[in-house]
Amino acid sequence: EVQLVESGGGLVQPGGSLRLSCAASGFTFSSYSMNWVRQAPGKGLEWVSYISSSSSTIYYADSVKGRFTISRDNAKNSLYLQMNSLRAEDTAVYYCARDVVVSPEPYYFDYWGQGTLVTVSS
Amino acid sequence: DIQMTQSPSTLSASVGDRVTITCRASQSISSWLAWYQQKPGKAPKLLIYDASSLESGVPSRFSGSGSGTEFTLTISSLQPDDFATYYCQQYNSYSTFGPGTKVDIK
Numbered sequence: 001e002v003q004l005v006e007s008g009g010g011l012v013q014p015g016g017s018l019r020l021s022c023a024a025s026g027f028t029f030s031s032y033s034m035n036w037v038r039q040a041p042g043k044g045l046e047w048v049s050y051i052s053s054s055s056s057t058i059y060y061a062d063s064v065k066g067r068f069t070i071s072r073d074n075a076k077n078s079l080y081l082q083m084n085s086l087r088a089e090d091t092a093v094y095y096c097a098r099d100v101v102v103s104p105e106p107y108y109f110d111y112w113g114q115g116t117l118v119t120v121s122s
Numbered sequence: 123d124i125q126m127t128q129s130p131s132t133l134s135a136s137v138g139d140r141v142t143i144t145c146r147a148s149q150s151i152s153s154w155l156a157w158y159q160q161k162p163g164k165a166p167k168l169l170i171y172d173a174s175s176l177e178s179g180v181p182s183r184f185s186g187s188g189s190g191t192e193f194t195l196t197i198s199s200l201q202p203d204d205f206a207t208y209y210c211q212q213y214n215s216y217s218t219f220g221p222g223t224k225v226d227i228k
Binding site for chain 1 (some may be wrong): 167168218219
């Protein structure tokens with residue numbers, strides 16, 4: 001059974017940093033591209049970042065470019081999102097999501113984690 | 123950047139109704155469109171991909187159509203489990219989600 005479990009969310013002050021993790025199981029993690037998608041409270045979905053299976057290709061949404069860094073450790077079946085210079089508008093539930101195919105860009109997402117809440121507030 | 127819009131933003135319907143949601147892209151995305159269902163407090167669930175392909179395990183009352191800039195998600199006979207929010211997503215160029223359509227009980 002495919003499972004994606006996010007962790008690392010919490011309350012952080014504006015300007016602070018946080019590192020999210022996503023532990024994957026039930027599939028060959030190293031064969032799949034992965035993504036982070038976020039959802040502000042009561043709002044819609046926003047794609048945040050993409051990383052290819054080998055980490056050779058990475059993309060970010062303009063809203064987080066220069067502040068967030070996506071990475072993965074295929075040996076540990078884990079995906080990460082380092083978030084720096086956090087702002088109030090980064091407050092959201094952050095989901096990791098598996099890309100359905102090995103593609104050079106984000107595709108559609110067939111499995112999602114349960115999400116982890118990040119709250120940026122003083 | 124490709125922008126996505128959805129209409130209506132909210133739809134009130136009854137069990138057994140035929141429901142149609144429209145998604146429009148700011149430029150042509152061919153058939154690179156997916157639909158998701160999300161219930162409160164839960165992760166999105168993939169329903170349709172490539173505009174009209176039904177994800178495995180999804181009931182056949184869900185269908186998708188369209189290409190280019192205009193797409194529709196149709197639920198042929200609304201069931202109690204279908205009251206949720208629906209999002210479209212383009213993957214022609216990176217990824218963008220629509221703002222969502224909430225289907226609630228009439």
